[in-house]
Amino acid sequence: MKFQIKKTDNQILFFLDSKFYPLEAIYGTANVFLDRAYVFLDGDPKKKIEVYLKGKKKMSQAELEAICGEFHNELLNYLLRVKIAKRNKKVRELIVGTALVSGMSFSDFSSADDIDGDDYLKDPLGIATPWEDKN
Amino acid sequence: MVIKYNKNIYKLSLIKRAIKDFDQLAEFKIKNTSEYISVDITNIKNNLDDNFRDEFSNYVLSL
Numbered sequence: 255m256k257f258q259i260k261k262t263d264n265q266i267l268f269f270l271d272s273k274f275y276p277l278e279a280i281y282g283t284a285n286v287f288l289d290r291a292y293v294f295l296d297g298d299p300k301k302k303i304e305v306y307l308k309g310k311k312k313m314s315q316a317e318l319e320a321i322c323g324e325f326h327n328e329l330l331n332y333l334l335r336v337k338i339a340k341r342n343k344k345v346r347e348l349i350v351g352t353a354l355v356s357g358m359s360f361s362d363f364s365s366a367d368d369i370d371g372d373d374y375l376k377d378p379l380g381i382a383t384p385w386e387d388k389n
Numbered sequence: 390m391v392i393k394y395n396k397n398i399y400k401l402s403l404i405k406r407a408i409k410d411f412d413q414l415a416e417f418k419i420k421n422t423s424e425y426i427s428v429d430i431t432n433i434k435n436n437l438d439d440n441f442r443d444e445f446s447n448y449v450l451s452l
Contacts, residue, residue: 277398281450284450285450285451288447288450288451292440292443292444292446292447293446293447293450294443294446295395295398295399295450296395296398297395297398298397299397299398300397303398308443310440
């Protein structure tokens, strides 16, 4: 892992290859670190992204290296979550759909008029007549 | 102070939104070039100079 530390600025700079780390994942990961560090991004999203992490509190060289490592870990974590979310999308939709439908009452599917009215007694297709009576 | 945001990474609309939210705290001028969006920040109020630039950039990322 290549990085540059500017101790006077309390800052570490490292590079991320866009082939492995899409910009969306970098945005997501950066958001996790906003409370602990100042994050600034630069570079070419098609090639390499430059990530500048500047500690909000004074950090030693070891701490700056550690936060850089944590950023990489979180990035992998984020990528895995996106991958699993894509893979489980249909199952999640099915579970939510089932939960919503099971939470609905019968009256949600048909209006009160349909139940209370006499529409079901009209039988325009003659399906209510038993086969024996027809023949 | 001037902050140069890479156009391929930072969206102009989000920078403008951040400026709108921070406009009570400083004066902002945007300059749009081919590669970068330059934000010139002046008259920072309430002695917030120290980390203003970094806080502003963090805020843009959070949007």
